[in-house]
Amino acid sequence: MLENISHYGFDTEFLTRAFDDLSTKYVDSGKLSGFSVLIARNREVAGIYHTGYSAMGDEKEDAFPLKDDTIYRIYSMSKPITAFAMMRFVERGQINLDDKVKDYIPAFSDPQVWVSGDTREFTTRPSEKDITVFDLLTHQSGLTYDFLGEHPIDALYRRKQLTGGRSCRPSVEEFVNEIAAMPILFTPGEKWNYSFSLDVVGRVMEVVSGKSLDKILHEEVFGPLDMKDTGFTLPADKADRMTHLYFKDHRKDFIRCIDRGRDTTFLKPAEMLGGGGGLLSTLTDYYKFCRMLESNGTVNGRTLLSKKTLDIMRSNQLPGGATMKEKAACKFSESDMEGTGFGISWSIITDPTTEGNYASRGTYSWGGLGNTYFFIDPVEKISVILMTQIVPYGIYPIRTELKEIIYKALK
Known part of the structure; x- marks a missing residue:
């Protein structure tokens, strides 16, 4: 046509x-x-x-x-x-871009930055900065993806079967909480890394609204x-x-x-x-x-x-x-x-x-x-x-x- x-x-x-x-x-x-x-x-x-x-x-x-x-x-x-849906929440004043994710999902209260090691034994350090909603929306959170295959944390996601599939966990709440327990690649805002960040964004909206995504x-x-x-x-x-x-x-x-x-x-x-x-x-x-x-x-x-x-x-x-x-x-x-x-x-x-x-x-x-x-x-x-x-x-x-x-x- x-x-x-x-x-x-x-x-x-x-x-x-x-x-x-x-x-x-x-x-x-x-x-x-x-x-x-x-x-x-x-x-x-x-x-x-x-x-x-x-x-x-x-x-x-x-x-x-x-x-x-x-x-x-x-x-x-x-x-x-x-x-786009999240930015409608932001525009209505329900969420701010600089809000800390831990205020909505407590599992993110203590982000740990990877220092060295492998998937079985590794060291981390406390992050100098909390992850914000803005960090999630711009892929500057330090989270990652299982399929990237570039960093030991990617492999750690695979080992934990954190794939993001439709049935990889009983709920997005459980999935996001497990993601929060993983080390992050860098202090939020320092770099860009493709990741499950938008899945976390979806969960934040669920918490704020009391509705499913x-x-x-x-x-x-x-x-x-x-x-x-x-x-x-x-x-x-x-x-x-x-x-x-x-x-x-x-x-x-x-x-x-x-x-x-x-x-x-x-x-x-x-x-x-x-x-x-x-x-x-x-x-x-x-x-x-x-x-x-x-x-x-x-x-x-x-x-x-x-x-x-x-x-x-x-x-x-x-x-x-x-x-x-x-x-x-x-x-x-x-x-x-x-x-x-x-x-x-x-x-x-x-x-x-x-x-x-x-x-x-x-x-x-x-x-x-x-x-x-x-x-x-x-x-x-x-x-x-x-x-x-x-x-x-x-x-x-x-x-x-x-x-x-x-x-x-x-x-």
């Missing part, structure tokens, strides 16, 4: 050819079952491109062509939604935006719209299905509501969220968040205007680190001249483990969403290729 995209300043012929080439490279070759791209400009959908199916290989008999309302596991694209997100985001296909659990009557999830073992160059669409684990209610990566959504549902961001927090005449607060979210919050590369304690990110800062829950391009950035200064973006991705360029007034389903993130350079195509297609 790219027929009218020239009306929005794109070269239709170039874009169609480039997307078809991308489809040949990834879908026809069996690297992806399919992918979908939504392109919007000036807060209107300019075009949507679908290629491939919901499944491939041995599961091809269950496949259906990808559509606007196909449901995907969006993993870390949940983070901006959770952060699914209800909070429905009230703060999904309801007002009419995002009817976004949530933590898949209703049985929507199972026929769910994609299969694939895993690529890069060492063995082998791809296998790890979660079937109609039999997905998401049919069962999640025991742990993870604000950092637990949501399902669709191309068109997520665009409703992006369009609201482009509209400076308003939808249908209703203001969900003020432009002033959104501008804080869309500004680099790393100390001294540093880039992610300068402040990162880990190598992993859902975006390029060079020439890129970090705001509240997403990366922000600070130097558009850096190779591979393509987009304008101030463009903000984030992605998910399943290689989903979105970016919003406030200068060109473009928003783009990519949906596909293969893990781990970065197994193919499709995000970078997509950005290059979009900007080369601009007239």
Whole structure:
């Protein structure tokens, strides 16, 4: 559906050819079952491109062509939604950004910074600073992820089976309390490290409101935006719209299905509501969220968040205007680190001249483990969403290729 995209300043012929080439490279070759791209400009959908199916290989008999309302596991694209909900709490005065997390979750009362050792025997020192809500929202808390594989604390998370999965603990409360008992990588605010911080943010909102995170997100985001296909659990009557999830073992160059669409684990209610990566959504549902961001927090005449607060979210919050590369304690990110800062829950391009950035200064973006991705360029007034389903993130350079195509297609 790219027929009218020239009306929005794109070269239709170039874009169609480039997307078809991308489809040949990834879908026809069996690297992806399919992918979908939504392109919007000036807060209107300019075009949507679908290629491939919901499944491939041995599961091809269950496949259906990808559509606007196909449901995907969006993993870390949940983070901006959770952060947006938290900023509504902040704007109403229910929470302050400089509040100490221990005031809401006592398990964080004595953060210990890693000094040396291994997963069985290690030494720590008391942190000079408590973790704040701001630290959580900007990934400067010192927490980490089990899958990073770069520091002994990452391995310690794995040893304790702190994976953040839907059933890894009976509740997010128990999970977050166990995370709080782990050493942190650095004094909060010193560095940037990708982590379970947004899962902790979700728990803070639960404590403040007395409600579960699914209800909070429905009230703060999904309801007002009419995002009817976004949530933590898949209703049985929507199972026929769910994609299969694939895993690529890069060492063995082998791809296998790890979660079937109609039999997905998401049919069962999640025991742990993870604000950092637990949501399902669709191309068109997520665009409703992006369009609201482009509209400076308003939808249908209703203001969900003020432009002033959104501008804080869309500004680099790393100390001294540093880039992610300068402040990162880990190598992993859902975006390029060079020439890129970090705001509240997403990366922000600070130097558009850096190779591979393509987009304008101030463009903000984030992605998910399943290689989903979105970016919003406030200068060109473009928003783009990519949906596909293969893990781990970065197994193919499709995000970078997509950005290059979009900007080369601009007239």
